[in-house]
Amino acid sequence: MESPAEIVQHTAGGMIGASWLMIAFPLLGAAILLILGRMTNRWGHLLGVAMSLASFVVAVLTFLEIIGLPAEQRRQAVHLYEFIPGMVDMGLLIDPLSISFALLITGVGSLIHIYSIGYMSHDPERRRFFSYLNLFVAAMLLLVLADNYVGLFIGWEGVGLASYLLIGFWQFKPSAAVAAKKAFIVNRVGDFGLLVGMFIILATFHTLTFSELGKQIAEHPPSGGAVTAIGLLLLLGACGKSAQLPLQSWLLDAMEGPTPVSALIHAATMVTAGVYLVVRSGAFFFPPDSTQAIAVSVVGAATLLAGAIIGCAKDDIKKGLAGSTMSQIGYMMLGAGLGPAGYAFAIGHLITHGFFKADLFLGAGSVMHGMNDEVNMRKYGGLRKHMPITFATFFIGYLAIIGFPLLSGYFTKDGIIETAVHHQPILGWLAVLGAGITGFYMSRMVFMTFFGEKRWEKDAHPHESPAVMTWPLMILSIGALFLGGYLILSNRLYFFLSPAVGTAEATPEFDFASTAGLVTLALVAVGAGFAWVRYGRAEVPAVAPRGSFLTTFARRDLYGDALNESLFMRPGQWLTRFAVYFDNRGIDGLVNGLAAGIGGTSGRLRRIQTGFARSYALSILFGAALLAGALLLVGNI
Amino acid sequence: MTTHYLVLSGLLFAIGAMGVLIRRNAIVVFMCVELMLNACNLAFVAFARQNGNLEGQIIAFFVMVVAAAEVVVGLAIIVTIFRTRRSASVDDANLLKY
Known part of the structure; x- marks a missing residue:
């Protein structure tokens, strides 16, 4: 078992030295599009795509330079400028982990940019949309490339902001505005965890830079309550961004944004930030049997089941996804949560998921594009003949996500399941069960959308989307086909990542015939078969049947919103009501009472001013007499 | 000797003050004010004579000058008020109040 390699300060220039361009390009794009505004309406989308592609090119060149270095020198810190004097210098950490993310973000992000040209072509605000997309990519790149927690946090907040802007892009729809606010607020809860975690890191280690932290942890492996607290707080942060229980509720509502946004949030950016945080902070989740590491795995297992159950009951194709x-x-x-043994599979799944989920979302967007923005799958059906390319790519994404043998998802998901069964048997078998449910709900989605009878609205004329939308789909589906096998077989990703995340006790071996893997396949087959019986062969009712209480349970997102409402929203409302009452009656009462008292008194005193000069004269006389009397009484004059 | 002057001065002052307080006619009130001033003048002059220096007498002159100036301004006001309101009563000029 080896800990991560030491981070080297990068001195020579080269592509690594210029890696800040990766963030600068999309940031510049966002700035130009936002500052110049309507002037850029005609070519804004092209600039957005160009900036994203430029960033991708920089990422690829940096990646090539990284793999040219010997393994122990692959962690390069690039100093940019002094940020908070004496505490944090802003810099980038270019290592196998961050560059993997950067490639995914810029690569899949660029494809989503290209796709959006077609998808948003009828939207008058397309230019603004692209500026937000660029901002999103820039923030996410800062998040994964920063060499300290402060930079990471800035990117983290930037991602939150960009997601808020994009989810609420159609803010004239009240539901979109509410969903954007919900995403932002739920994310704040996670941000709070990350922030407090950073405070504790700073108090314990007196630094927030990854290289310094790495050195200190290598010299004195930390232990005790502080590390547990850091781990759990970082996990809270990760839960917020990655939509894990208990902060999952924003993700389903986030579907109010345009579909490419969903693809961007779900595949390339945002939700992967939590996984990145946990892997990057691996030292605080070590050893794998510590409380905080187990907490990560438990949260993951609970969420994978919850998400799968919710997916089973949704008729809205985007909500299902x-x-x-x-x-x-x-x-x-x-x-x-399983430590270095699981990191390679987790990151591998993240990358392949980036491809097939972007593929699925963009495919769903393509379907909606052809069906007048209809999202209800009960009004689809039989679309495979009308949208052949969309169907083919969606189907590949579908096979990848359910873990059809030899496709991307098979390798990465199976890897996670096998590792989990080995280290945390209970959670591992739950993951196996989750895979079976995945097989069911994804098959249901495919059967309801592309197979069976036409259940369209009268004015629907489904048609294949333009090439600018189908080409990204095809590229993504190639990734969904082969990427997993390439990364996982002969442990390519594991050895590539190991300088950044450390190695496990035993090098993981992908086993094609493990018990868990075979059971998974069997369960997936059962799930898919069940879906065929229910939704493929049988007639799909156009109106959702009432279903059992379990269906309702899943349709209502496992009552997550109801729980939040009763636990947080209502008490919060009571609190605000009490505060308003106290403010009105208590504080305002005090101030107003004082003012009224003084006003009343002065109103009485005012009556002395009668306007009769003689009465004033009388009071002057009395005053003079009083004064004279007093002087006499005192004597000496 | 001085005492008699002072008693006279006090009596004149009291008469003047009473007049200011109880008379309504602005002209009479004005004359009463003059009476009070001159009562003070009498006291000043009496003390000056008793002490054998001129300071009291000088102050008396100052008082006269001030009284003359006051008469000029005061009478002008009274005449103006009378012209506008046809009344010289100080009680009628009571608009400046709460």
């Missing part, structure tokens, strides 16, 4: 995102991120968290 959102449930599946929760579930898949749950797998990643489960893997990330």
Whole structure:
């Protein structure tokens, strides 16, 4: 078992030295589009795509330079400028972990940018949309590339802001505005955890820089309450961004944004931030049997089941996919909680998920594009002949996500399941169960959308989307086909990542015939078969049947919103009501009472001013007499 | 000797003050004010004579000058008020109040 390699200060220039361009390009794009405003309406989307692609090119070149270095020198810190004097210098950490994320973010992000040209072509605000997309990519890149927690936090908040802007992009819809606010507020809860975790790190280690932390932890492996607290607080942060229980509620509502946003949030950015945080902070989740590490796995396992169950009951194609995102991120968290043994599979699943989930979401967007923005799957059906490319790519994404043998998802998800069964048997078998449910709900989605009878609205004329939308789909589906096998077989990703995240006791071996793997396949087959019986062969009712209480339970997102409402919203309302009452009656009462008292008294005193000069003269006389009397009484004059 | 002057001065002052307080006619009130001033003048002059220096007498002159100036301004006001309101009563000029 080896800890991560030491971080080297990068001195020579080269692509690594210029890696800040990766963040600068999309940031510049966002700035230009936002500052110049309507002037850029005609070419704004092209600039957005160009900036994203430029960032991708920088990422690829940096990646090539990294793999040219010997393994122990692959962690390079690039100093940029002094940020908070004496505490934090802003810099970038270019290592296998961050560059993997950067490639995913810029690569899949660029494809989503290209797709959006077509998807948003009828929207008058397309230019603003692209500026937010660029901002999103820039913030996410800062998050994964920063070499300290402060930079990470800035990116973290930037992602939150960009997601708020994008989810609420159609803010004229009240539901979108509310969803954006909800995402922002739920994320604040997680941000609070991250922030307090950072405070404790700073108090314990007196630094927030990854390289310094790494050195200190290597010299004196930390232990005790502080580390547990740090781990649990960072986990809270990760739960917020990655939509894990108990902070999952924003993700399903986030579907109010335009579909490419959902793809961006779910595949390339945002929700992966939590997994990144846990893996990057691996030292605080060590050893894998510590409280905080187990907490990560438990949260992951619980969420993967919850997400899968929610996915089963949704008729809205995007919400179904959102449930599946929760579930898949749950797998990643489960893997990330297992320590270095699980990191490679977690990150691998993150990357392949980035591809097939973007593929699925963009495919769903393509379907909606052809169906007048209808999202209810009960009004789809039989679309495979009308949208052949969308169907083919969606189907590949579907096979990948359910873990069809030899596709991307099979390798990475199975890897997580096997590792989990080995280290945390109970959670591992729950993950196996979750895979079976995945097989059911994803098959249900495919059967309801592309197979069976037409259940369209009268004015629906489904048509294949333009090439600018189908090409990204095809590229993504190639990733969904082969990427997993490439990364996992012969442990390519494991050895690539090991300088950044450390190695496990035993090098993981992908086993094609493990018990858990076979059971998983069997369960997935059962799930898919059940879905075929219910939704493929049988007629799908156009109106959702009432269903059992379990269906209702899943449709209502496992009562997550109801729970939040009764636990936090109502007491919060009581608190504000009390505060308003206290403010009105208590504080205002005091101030107003004082003012009224003084006003009343002066109103009485005012009556002395009668306007009769003679009465004033009388009071002057009395005053003079009084004064003279007093002087006489005192004597000496 | 001085005592008699002072008693006279006090009596004149008291008469003047009473007049200011109880008379309504502005002209009479004005004359009463003059009476009070001159009562003070009498006291000043009496003390000056008793002490054998001129300071009291000088102050008396100052008082006269001030009284003359006051008469000029005061009478002008009274005349103006009378012209506008056809009344010289101080009680009628009571608009400046709460």
